[in-house]
Amino acid sequence: MSVLRSRQTPWLLCGLFLTAILAACASAPESVVQPVQSPNDDKAYRLLTLDNEMQVLLVSDPETPKAAASLDVHVGSGDNPEGRGGLAHFLEHMLFLGTDKYPDAAEYEEFITEHGGNRNAYTSFEHTNYFFDINAPYLPEALDRFAQFFIAPRFDAEYVDREKNAVEAEYQMGLKSDGRRGLDVLQEIMNPGHPFSQFSVGSLESLADRPGSSIRDELLSFYDKYYSANQMRLVVLGAESLDELQSLVAPMFSQVPNKSYELSGIDEPLFNPEQLPMMVQIQPQATQRQLQLLFPIADYRADYHAKPLSYLGNLVGHEGEGSLLSRLKDEGLVESLAAGSGLGWRGGALFSVTVTLTEKGVAEHDRIAQMLFAYMEMLRAEGPKEWLYDEQSRLAELSFRFQEDSSPMGYVSRLATGMHDYRPGDVLQGPYIMDDYQAEMLAGLMESIVPGNAVVILEDADVSTDRRSRHYDTPYSVQSPTAEQLAIWQNPVAEDAFSLPAPNQFIAEDVSLVKLEKDYVAAPVRVLEEGRKTIWFAQDDEFRLPRGVTYINFRSPLVGENARQSASAVLYTAMLKDRVNEFTYPALLAGLNFSVYKHAQGISLRIGGYDDKQSELLDAMLKVMANPDFDGQRYDNIRKDMIRSLENSVAKRPSSQALDDLREALLYGEWGEQPVIHALRDMQLEDVVAYARAFWQSASAEALIYGNYSRDEVAGLSQRLDMLLAQSSVDTVPQLRVLKMDAGESVLYPVDIKHDDAVLAWYLQGGGNSWEDRAATALTAQIMKSGFFQQLRTEQQLGYIASAFAWPQLDVPGLVMLVQSPVADSAALADAMDTFMRGVEASLDEAQFQRHKKALINEVTRPHKNIWERAEFYWQSIAKKQYAFDGRETLAEAIEGLSLEQWQAYYNTVFIEQRRSLQVAAPGKNGLLPAGSQRRVESAQTLKAGHASYLIE
Structure with missing residues (x-):
């Protein structure tokens, strides 16, 4: 681990740096724009165009604990030179590895991490987006390091050779990803003249030096051509004033060269006209069954005031009564449906309709296509409806009006990308604007969704294939649909098969704020405790929005005792969600969210969003829970889909599978996929109904009402809960338990993951479960994070995924080192991790230690950004019985000590x-496992059986 050489205090260094920047002179910006902002947004904004034509959005938020910045370059994998797949992506990797001003490849990562931040980037077809956040006082120094990426990167030959291995590892990691495999097929069947047909990720083969052409030279050429200030959009969010931010940012980023690169349109079609219609069949790795229908359409991004794709996507993807999905479910053909804009480029786009299929749906996929085209005929016959458009417009306006804060890093990243698409005054409201109803435009879009313009892609294990894609070796076939298929697609259905959505009854009308009570307190209060019911209540006095949450935790002893109970609870909640879907979907569109899910001690119901109309949604949900009326066919389809989803865990990223196995090994009441699958296979609908009855006979409820409510809501919720809960004495619910490891205990748990990459998830438990143990373990993870990535990922190139992080389970402290490697076996990974750990303590000096402490304390005590974060904190504190709601402060004090x-x-x-x-x-x-004297176990259940455990109060 390299060490920052300066011994000045961070605060003094920051002050000196900012003073120097404020004193610097820069050319005056060419223009200044004040973007339209949400009435609920109290940040200050200023949009500048620097003298090098870079557009910069400054965001001043004096209260923010985290500053953030993002720079989006309008270049992506679609701009890769022919035959150099992955070059844009490779360039993204290289910019992190040293600049002329900061040549140390580890320096940027270390600085960001030691000052409480995170950093990352992504490459898409059209964009490369770089972003970071950091504790707010350190923005000037972080920005200086960040700006050098775009002024003078080194492209050190040593790291060019090394980082190719990281790109290769990322490529290898995705070989079993059905998303990437499907994209590989799509790119192969595209018009080869379209730039999006090129390989996106990159590999050692595509990035190899070639006679007369080194990859480093091509990187430099690509950078010099495309990384031009006039094609960059920068967003900087900080606690400084707008004037201070401008004085900081303008001198730095005015140094970015403007090469006057101009984007050109893409004239080539994504598919040549003679290719359409097209029928493609793909064999997936997972046991998924999916039908996707893609339609090339015009590029509507400049028409963001009209948003025709939002209008059409809302209708085709609607899930309420009379919808396409409703009819397809009635016929037992599909489980879900999604519709909307997909891929887009300068000159066109794809409209996408994706459905997950039942077994019957696979056999009758042509019937599904027929139903889609019949639904489109109905829409065309009805014509565009201004009242439907206005309804969507109202919902968009409400969302913008009551917009809430989100993660600073995610916020600046989204804004930087959007700045390429929206006019300067609209960069904040652009995604929400829908105020230009254009019937002719909507009708023209609908004319594109026809059989003759379709690419139909069927994914199923049993399809016939005769080709394999080049990069991901995906079996597939492509042909024109037969005359018989086209006849089915074009055959009309009954006139009353579909209907337009009814007016949405859930759109909030009363958005007034309730008065705060005279005896208001700033945390939830237990206002009711009787029988099987406990209700907590709190009004929101900080965010002051017409929103709130009602969370209900139904606890029962009949959940975690065995895999069959677990399977029954998960299946029951899935049936509940399906049963109410048609009713609740309009509520979801109107900003009312709900979820019902199984957890370790029971079933949780959560409802949140605008408080107006919330009671109607809650009543409907509780009514179904009290009197389930489930359809046998839907039950069978949902059960089979659940089994298939569990079987598909083998297609998850190997590192994710290892973490799932680790979680199962640590938590009692957690069961792996196979025991749950076994329980589901012979489970009948009557079994689930009987389980539900027994569950409600044994259940007790603890609830939280928090937000824009009066205390009158408590009595109403209490009465509603009486619909479900028995009147007998409360059943005892078993305590949650976490595996308790002994000092010096060493266990090896080999797992079977079907992938060539080796994976090691090494868990180290804290010394106990006190606040001091939690503090020391969390601080250890903070100290290790940056160096672990730098050493095992950047220097040793062991794998694309290489991270060390705190991993508490039900607050029991622990940390994890995780590497997925295409080049090293798990024994070598264990040796590398051990070597790293043995050097951590010696490499740390007092200044670094204090920086890490401060970074962690700031993260632990970071103010909640919105009402949802605050609600989640209250709810988790109640679950942990931390009724003083001071867990964060207690942990921070322990870290500080x-x-x-x-x-x-x-x-x-x-x-x-x-x-x-x-x-x-x-x-x-x-095939090699870590060596040593550790005890080997063959299953998570074997490890937990008879083992000591932490009892979670």
Whole structure:
């Protein structure tokens, strides 16, 4: 781990740096625009165009604990030179690895991490987006490092050679991803003259040096051509005033060269006219069944005031009564449907309709296409409806009017991308504007959704294929639909098969704020506790929006005792959601959200959003829960779909599978896929109904009402809960338990993951479950994070995924080191992790330790950004019985109390000398597991059986 050489205090350094920047002179911006902002947004904005033609949006938020910045370059994988697949993506990787001003490849990552931040980037077909956040006082120094990416990157030859391995690892990691495999087929069947047909990710083959052409030279050429200030959009959010931000940002980013690169339109069609209609069949890795219908359409991005794709996507993707999905479900053909804009480019786009299929739906996929085209005929016959458009417009306006804060880093990243598409004054409201009803435009769009313009893609394990895609070796076939298929697609259905959505009864009308009570307190209060009911209540006095939440936790002893109980609860909640879907979908569109799901001790129901009309949604949900009336055919389809989803876990990213296995090994009441699948296979509808009755006979309820409510809501909720809960005495619910490892205990848990990559998830449990243990373990993860990535990922190139992070389970402290590697076996990964850990303590000095402490304390005590974060904190505190709601402050105090010497002693004792170690290892293609004297277990249940555990109060 390299060390920052400056010994000045961070606050002094920041102040000196900012003073120097404010004193610098820069050319005056060419223009200044004040974007339209939400009435609920109290940040200040200024949009500048610098003298190098870079557009910059400044965001001043004096209260923000985190500053953030994002720069979006209007270049992506669609701009890769012919035969150099992945070059744009490779360039994105390289910009992180040293600049002329900051040549150390680790310096940027270390600085961001040590000052409480995160950084990342992504490459899409048209964009490359770089972003970071950091504790607000350190924005000037972070921005200086960030700006150098676009002024003077080094492209050090040593790291060019190394980082190709990271791109290769990312490519290898996706070989079993059906999303990437499907995209590989789509790119192969596209018009080869379209730039999007090129390989996107990159590999050692596509990025290899070639006679007369080194990849480094091509990187430099690509950078020099496309990375031009006039094609960049920058967003900077900080606690400084707008004037201070402008004085900081303008001198830095005015140095970015303007090469006057101009985007050109793409004249080539994505599919040549003679290719359409097209029928494609793909064999997936997972047991998924999917039908996708793609339609080339015009590029409507400049028509964002009209948003024709939003209008059509809302109708085709509607899930209420009379919808396409409703009819397809009635016939037992599909499980879900999504519709809307897909791929877009300068000159066109794809409208996409995607359905997940039942077994019957696979056999009758032509019937599904017929139903879609018949639905479109109905829409064309009805014609565009201004009242439907106005309804969507009202919902969009409400969303913008009551917009809430989100993650600063995610916010600036989205804004930077959107700045390419929206006029300067609209960069904030652009995604929400829908105020230009154009019937002719809508009608023209509908004319494109016809059989003759369709690419129909069927994914199923049993389809016939005769080709394999080049990069992901995906079996597929492509042909024109037969005359018989076309006849089916074009055959009309009954006139009354579909109908337009009814007016949405859930759109909020009363958006007034309730008065705060005279005896208002700033945290939930237990206002009712009787029989099987406990209700907490709190008004929101900070965010003051016409929104709120009602969370209900139904606890029962009949959930986690065995895999069959777990399967029954999950299946029951899935049936509930399906049963109310037609009714609740309009509520979802209107900004009312609900979820019902199984958890470790029971079933939770959550409702949130605008408080107006919330009671109607809650009444409907509780009524169905009290008197389930389930359809046998829907039950069978949902059960089979659930089994298929569990079987598809083998197609998840191997590192994610390893973490799932680790979680199962640590938490009692968690069951792996196979026991749940076994329970589901012979489960009948009557079994689930009987389980539901038994569950409600044993259930008790704890609820939270928080937001824009008066206390009158408590009595109403209490009466509603009486519909479900028995009147007998409360049943005892077993306590939650977490595996408790002994000092010096070392366990190896080999898992079977079907992938060539090796994976090691090495879990190290804290020394106990006190606040001091939690603090020391979390601080250890903070200290390790940056160096672990730099050493195992950047320097050793062991794999694309290489991370170390805190991983508490039900607050029991622990940390995880995780690597997925295409080049090393899990034994070598264990050696590399151990070597790294043994060097951490010696590489840390007092200044770094204090920076890490401050970064972690700031993260722990970060103010909640919105009402949903606050509600989640209250709800989790109630579940943990932390009724003082001071868990964050208590943890921060424990972190603050740690000295370097105390932490060093804890680290050496707990994480080196007397480790509580559990290694979940997948051997990969090399077949080697970590060596040593650790005890080997063959299953999570074997490990937990008879083992000591933490009892969670």
